[in-house]
Amino acid sequence: MRISSRFFAAASIAALSLFAGSAMAQEKLVIGTEGAYPPFNNLQADGTLVGFDIDIAKALCEEMKVTCEFVTNDWDGIIPALQAKKFDAIIASMSITPERLEKVDFSKKYYNTPPAIAVPKDSPLTEATEAALAGKTIGAQGSTTHSNYAEKHMSKADIKLYPTADEYKLDISNGRIDAVVDDIVVLSEWIKSPEGACCKILSPLPIDVEINGQGAGIAVRKGETALADKFTAAIAAIRANGKYKEINAKYFDFDVYGE
CATH class of the missing domain: 3.40.190.10 (Periplasmic binding protein-like II)
Known part of the structure; x- marks a missing residue:
């Protein structure tokens, strides 16, 4: 009986270690964007995505300690594609509007221009x-x-x-x-x-x-407010640590975050 107890104890420790390792592993998020809206997001001839949205997305993913993969999608089908779980979030200069809030949830804004x-x-x-x-x-x-x-x-x-x-x-x-x-x-x-x-x-x-809404935010599926909140916290963090300013200066000579 003592041997069995030790065996089960060892097995439990191994299972807990495996669970902990899994929990600590980097989460992966798939980000949907348009890839046809420079200087915010643009798909180059070599297949590289560039632009303010893309750099902000990468900075947010780094802040959230997750790996991110980008997928391009035509604009007029981008919300249905999110709802169909083709990706986890939209980072594509999407304005936070009452009409869209009926279909998706948003982070707080990451920029606001007229x-x-x-x-x-x-x-x-x-x-x-x-x-x-x-x-x-x-x-x-x-x-x-x-x-x-x-x-x-x-x-x-x-x-x-x-x-x-x-x-x-x-x-x-x-x-x-x-x-x-x-x-x-x-x-x-x-x-x-x-x-x-x-x-x-x-x-x-x-x-x-x-x-025009409340600025451009990060759209997630309806009800996935925890993910939206994580993006909001990451936006605040990169605003505070200077990363946002660094990306902003790469593209613009004024702060696009707005009031």
């Missing part, structure tokens, strides 16, 4: 009022806060929606549309590039909180 409107450099437009834009064709990426904004605040214009930002950029550079609406950072970085030399920022647009 929308803007861009036009060709020779455009006769001088202001972004509904009256001035009446009858104009305005491009925006579909299923985004920016397309929703255009449809609400530019209702007298013809709103043309595109699967990706690259496609509306191509159309405005070729004179097929009169203006485009997107995040001010995305448009500002684009007009600095050779591809965006056609155009200029007409003006920033007033934030509509109901549409």
